Amino acid sequence: MLEAIIELALRRGAQEAEAFYSEVEETPVLFEANRLKQLNARQVSGVALRVIAGGRLGAASSSRRGDVEGLVEMALESAPYGPEARFHFPAADSYPSVQTYDPQVESFSLDDMVHLGQGLIDAVRREEPELVCDASVRRAVHRVVGINSNGGRFEYRRTVFSLGVHGTLVRGTDMLFVGDGQASCQAIRDGATVVQEVVRQILWARRTAVVRTGEMPVVFTAQGVAGALVGPLATAFSGRLAHQGQSPLAGRLGEPLYDQRFSLWDDPTLPYRTGSRICDDEGVASRRLPLVDGGVVAHFLYDLQTAGLAGAEPTGHGSRGPGGQVGISPSCLVFAEGELNLEDLVREVRDGLVVEQLMGAGQGNVLGGDFSGNVLLGYKIEGGEVVGRVKDTVVAGNVHRLLAEALLALGRGRWVGGSLYVPPIAFARLSVAAKG
Amino acid sequence: MDNDRIDEVTGLDADSLREEIEKALRGWDADYLEIRIDETSATRILYRGHELEEIGRSRSFGGNVRALYRGGWGFVSFNDPNDLRRRVEQAVSQARFVGSERSHLAEVEPVVDIVPLEVGKDPRQVPLARKKELLDEYNALIWSTPGISSSNIFYSDAHKRVVFASSEGSYVQQERIDVSLRIGATARRDGDVQQASVSLGALNDFSFVETLHDEVQRVARRAVELLDAPYVRPGVYPVVLDPILAGVFCHEAFGHLSEADHIYENERLRELMVLGRRFGQPILNIVDGAAVPGLRGSYRYDDEGVPAQKTYLIREGVLVGRLHSRETAAKMGERPTGNARALDYRFPPIVRMTNTYIEPGDATFEQLIADIKEGVYACNWYGGTTSMEMFTFSAGEAYMIRRGQVTELLRPVKLTGNVFETLMNIDGIGRDLAFNQGGGCGKAGQMPLPVSNGSPHIRIRQCVVGER
Incomplete structure (x- = not known):
């Protein structure tokens, strides 16, 4: 069908055309209030079409089966008003081999999924019986096919297996939220690492403690880094924002802006990560791309159009949104790590704060790297030990400045979700405001 | 066609x-x-x-x-x-x-x-x-x-x-x-x-x-x-919210707590959200309803075929209702409210808000700010989240209030606090109800669902205000 779409688009006057098909079959097993509640099966597919007509880009998407006419009509209708195309759809390319498919995900039985999910809930509630838990275990198979009128063609399958558990503990108007999850292209047979994380959160939150307002050393757990810092940091590496001068890193390639222990790269070729792929959604081959190398700003992320605008090499970071539109996003972000584990970092810091979950983190001047928010889950460090959970505490800072001037130590990393490898990070000082 | x-x-x-x-x-x-x-x-x-x-x-x-x-x-x-x-x-x-x-x-x-x-x-x-x-x-x-x-x-x-x-x-x-x-x-x-x-x-x-x-x-x-506006001096202030921000506050801080699917299987939350409990001063009335016509959250039937209604959540400061699907209503022994909604065919219906608003009171804007010596007038919404217990919102626009007058423009501010304390602290409600129809609500991966929220100007006796 994709060939027919391209052919019709060319016949109707497009100079170039590209069709992208994606399909997902997902089976989520959902638990609510500590027990099995719902079984789903989701079979969704759609086609996105982009055309270059009169030098301009038009786009359309459809999830109606066999909607060849509709797609071509909609794309050509929008093209006269679209932006000037600053690229050509890529010709045939050779792609690296990347492992993204595990047949064991497809054959994972429902009974085993239920068992796994209930196991997570039971294990977590052994530590805290009053916790009310929701959990999910999901398996999915994605298939992607892209072709274009310049001979480009790619196709791959990806399996995704994920599990997670979230618990709420309510006492009067006091609410504690704990939780963790894990995802991979391979089947996950054992939820032990998730349970271990959640149990640690429960133990660390068992008592409450109060921090004083002021600057203090702060440790972000891996989840804390992922939730509060990665967003404002990764935004700065968008080739579009750099090109428009909106990224604070614009024009600073090659400069040592960060602590030299800090490195960051994007690697879609890693085996079995949920962001891994042979090529991006525009057919540009995957490769490992350093973003920060020993503190030096190394590359920005580009899709085809933005690379064309900026006069840069495409990096293979074109990514389709829900309506088939192409944006820029990382695939698998990997942070450099250190030797110490989270407990070591806490010991190292002596007195301060641990941030696990921040609420409202995306509200500030994210473009500039600012983050701030209420500590939804965080703990006080006293004498090198966690002494209890803090409440009514707000932190604020700038991720670029922290990584430049206040990096104390990087811990040993772990995968948070399926495509983000982050360590816990200790910073020497961060502004903390607490009630009382 | x-x-x-x-x-x-x-x-x-x-x-x-x-x-x-x-x-x-x-x-x-x-x-x-x-x-x-x-x-x-x-x-x-x-x-x-x-x-x-x-x-x-x-x-x-x-x-x-x-x-x-x-x-x-x-x-x-x-x-x-x-x-x-x-x-x-x-x-x-x-x-x-x-x-x-x-x-x-x-x-x-x-x-x-x-x-x-x-x-x-x-x-x-x-x-x-x-x-x-x-x-x-x-x-x-x-x-x-x-x-x-x-x-x-x-x-x-x-x-x-x-x-x-x-x-x-x-x-x-x-x-x-x-x-x-x-x-x-x-x-x-x-x-x-x-x-x-x-x-x-x-x-x-x-x-x-x-x-x-x-x-x-x-x-x-x-x-x-x-660019020329000063930062707010962080602290606790009396705060007046414009209808847009007050509407978002009402949606985020209270509306989500009223969704029965959060509550119905959680004994402790049921105790906290028991009907009859006082959440605000007698001037406070909060409503949700898709039957209010012509707004982003309006419809005739929800995605379980239940006719849309207008549901009082808070009446004269007291919790009197909550939002239900057919299942949560049955489990809690309450009446369905027509609030089961699905983003699209990919999702099952879950309990959602529709048009959520604070009913108008009788104060004029001048009366609300008249006896504020030093406070903040916060307008327009920039972003916000809630954990049910705590909330944080950013105002897109804010001004100092000094001696009963709106004065200088401030850099954007962030309001944060405990939901329950802050609801109790609403001590003035204007007469100028207006709706914000620009938002989309997210829950359980279903986003953006069309909703509206509204309010008149409201005054909160004290609220933590910081830089955004």
Whole structure:
């Protein structure tokens, strides 16, 4: 069908055309209030079409089966008003081999999924019986096919297996939220690492403690880094924002802006990560791309159009949104790590704060790297030990400045979700405001 | 044209489609079954900076089957309309796999209704060229303001038709058109970046998109003015919220707590949210209801075929109601409120808000600020989240209040606090109810769901205010 779409688009006057098909079959097993509640099966597919007509880009998407006419009509209708195309759809390319498919995900039985999910809930509630838990275990198979009128063609399958558990503990108007999850292209047979994380959160939150307002050393757990810092940091590496001068890193390639222990790269070729792929959604081959190398700003992320605008090499970071539109996003972000584990970092810091979950983190001047928010889950460090959970505490800072001037130590990393490898990070000082 | 889309995809006319659906629902060993089919046709236009960056059209067709058996749910979603019976079979076998207790579903009268679309200015009749021309004008207006360094505009319209049928005999067809527009301006001086924006929307009517020139100019000017505005001195202040921010507060801080699916299986939360408990002063009345007509969150029936209602959540400061699906209502022994909504065919309906608002009181704005010696007037919404217990919101615009007067513009501020304390601290309610129709609500991966929220100006006795 994709060939027919391209052919019709060319016949109707497009100079170039590209069709992208994606399909997902997902089976989520959902638990609510500590027990099995719902079984789903989701079979969704759609086609996105982009055309270059009169030098301009038009786009359309459809999830109606066999909607060849509709797609071509909609794309050509929008093209006269679209932006000037600053690229050509890529010709045939050779792609690296990347492992993204595990047949064991497809054959994972429902009974085993239920068992796994209930196991997570039971294990977590052994530590805290009053916790009310929701959990999910999901398996999915994605298939992607892209072709274009310049001979480009790619196709791959990806399996995704994920599990997670979230618990709420309510006492009067006091609410504690704990939780963790894990995802991979391979089947996950054992939820032990998730349970271990959640149990640690429960133990660390068992008592409450109060921090004083002021600057203090702060440790972000891996989840804390992922939730509060990665967003404002990764935004700065968008080739579009750099090109428009909106990224604070614009024009600073090659400069040592960060602590030299800090490195960051994007690697879609890693085996079995949920962001891994042979090529991006525009057919540009995957490769490992350093973003920060020993503190030096190394590359920005580009899709085809933005690379064309900026006069840069495409990096293979074109990514389709829900309506088939192409944006820029990382695939698998990997942070450099250190030797110490989270407990070591806490010991190292002596007195301060641990941030696990921040609420409202995306509200500030994210473009500039600012983050701030209420500590939804965080703990006080006293004498090198966690002494209890803090409440009514707000932190604020700038991720670029922290990584430049206040990096104390990087811990040993772990995968948070399926495509983000982050360590816990200790910073020497961060502004903390607490009630009382 | 849009009127015969379903027929086009399925090859069936309206009567045969109904017959096909009803046939597929018959003869299964399940406590309850439903089929929902929806189709959408949408246009999106995006500007970043001087240029239009993206323009595109899309359409979708999909359906789902939901089955309930002894308390367990099965849910199957698909694009392919063929072989409905096989989908039903799959959902039933899923539900039977899960179910082991007893099904709870509040009784409702089955309805059969084809709801006609009542449209003002129909965006489907507005040519793309006209839409782009308008947005070009707005973008040019932003850039004509000295000091502007970037702009962004996102426009979308979507027409949607949904057919719902249940094993209890309901058959409902509804249509809607959502129009939304977000316009933002960024000003920059040296390293300092300031943003201002406005989010607008309407149900079944394009006309608001045509008359925004003054509003856009104000947004652009405000972004530039913010570069010279001082920071707020962080602290605890009396705060007056404008209708938009107060509406968002009402939605985020209280509305989500009222969604019964958070509560019904959690003993402790049921105790906390027990009807009759006092949450605010006697002047406080909070309502949610899709039956309030003509707003983004309005509809005739929810996605379980339950007629829309107007539900008091708080009356004279006391908790009197909450938002239900049929299941949560049955489990809590309360009446269903018509709040089960699904983003689209890919998702099962869950408990959602519709049009959530604080009812007007009798104070004028002047009266609200009259006896404030030093306070903050916070307007416009920039972002916000809540954990049920705590909230944090950013105001897009804020001013100091000194000795009963609104004075200097501040850099954007962030308000944060405990939901329960802050509700109690609402001690003044204006008479000027207004609705914010620009938002979309997110829950359980279903986002953005069209909702509206509203309020008059309100005063909060004390609230923690910080820099954003």
